[in-house]
Amino acid sequence: MFHKITEKLDQQFHFNAVDAHCDIPCGIYDPHQAQIGALTVIRMVDLIENLLKEHGDSLNAELLNSMARYVAVKEEHAELAKHEIRVIWGDFIKDAHLEKYPQLHGLVHKIMQLGSKARQTVDRETAVALLEAINEFAVIFWQIKGIDTKRAKSPYSVSEDVVLPVL
Amino acid sequence: MLRLLKIRGHSLSPDFREGEYVLTAGFPSPFRKIKAGDVIVFHQPGYGLLIKRVRRVLDGGASFEVRGTQIESTDSRNFGPVPQTQVAGKVIWHIRRK
Numbered sequence: 001m002f003h004k005i006t007e008k009l010d011q012q013f014h015f016n017a018v019d020a021h022c023d024i025p026c027g028i029y030d031p032h033q034a035q036i037g038a039l040t041v042i043r044m045v046d047l048i049e050n051l052l053k054e055h056g057d058s059l060n061a062e063l064l065n066s067m068a069r070y071v072a073v074k075e076e077h078a079e080l081a082k083h084e085i086r087v088i089w090g091d092f093i094k095d096a097h098l099e100k101y102p103q104l105h106g107l108v109h110k111i112m113q114l115g116s117k118a119r120q121t122v123d124r125e126t127a128v129a130l131l132e133a134i135n136e137f138a139v140i141f142w143q144i145k146g147i148d149t150k151r152a153k154s155p156y157s158v159s160e161d162v163v164l165p166v167l
Numbered sequence: 168m169l170r171l172l173k174i175r176g177h178s179l180s181p182d183f184r185e186g187e188y189v190l191t192a193g194f195p196s197p198f199r200k201i202k203a204g205d206v207i208v209f210h211q212p213g214y215g216l217l218i219k220r221v222r223r224v225l226d227g228g229a230s231f232e233v234r235g236t237q238i239e240s241t242d243s244r245n246f247g248p249v250p251q252t253q254v255a256g257k258v259i260w261h262i263r264r265k
Contacts, residue, residue, distance in 0.1 A: 020178035
């Protein structure tokens with residue numbers, strides 16, 4: 001009864017709100033963006049290597065332009081992958097998770113280092129290692145959420161495995 | 168000072184649910200000393216006016232460690248202890264939805 005009366009009063013007088021705040025958007029985290037970032041890095045490495053293989057002996061403006069674009073996208077997506085993992089690590093992961101998964105700090109550090117190396121180099125092995133480390137992170141993330149995972153070939157131009165939630 | 172506030176968000180759910188109301192007492196009083204288990208309203212820079220449950224009273228009441236009930240709750244695990252100077256009031260009446 002009191003709630004109904006207060007609700008009526010609220011409609012008239014608009015009481016201030018107090019936030020029982022979760023991180024915004026509340027509980028919505030997903031390593032998917034990081035996986036997409038890592039897949040894009042692999043794809044850019046492939047495109048850079050193909051470009052050199054096919055047109056490397058004829059330096060021209062078109063080639064340089066394409067190369068610059070591939071490198072820019074590689075930079076951007078390696079950083080995106082790092083950013084997404086940092087957000088989940090910093091905002092979602094709590095002490096209880098770290099107790100259960102003590103390897104998390106080391107794994108996140110490894111992802112940061114691989115992401116930086118993927119920016120500095122044109123090395124497919126590093127890019128794949130970045131994706132694999134993020135996949136490992138995704139397995140733990142979904143385990144924390146109580147959701148099973150599966151490995152599947154990505155449906156994109158890069159056919160590496162990604163870890164997906166079984167929803 | 169008494170204030171009637173509407174709860175927004177799920178951090179204290181199911182104890183305090185979104186859309187319910189709380190009456191808070193904000194004036195200092197030895198009879199309203201804040202203790203562990205109390206629910207307080209406080210100003211948190213960057214977050215606004217928040218409501219959380221006190222987990223521990225630190226330094227004889229100089230600050231409070233606060234927690235939500237959800238693992239995703241944004242609380243002292245994120246922003247550290249809440250200084251007493253940021254506390255706006257203590258919940259003295261919870262108007263629940265049936």
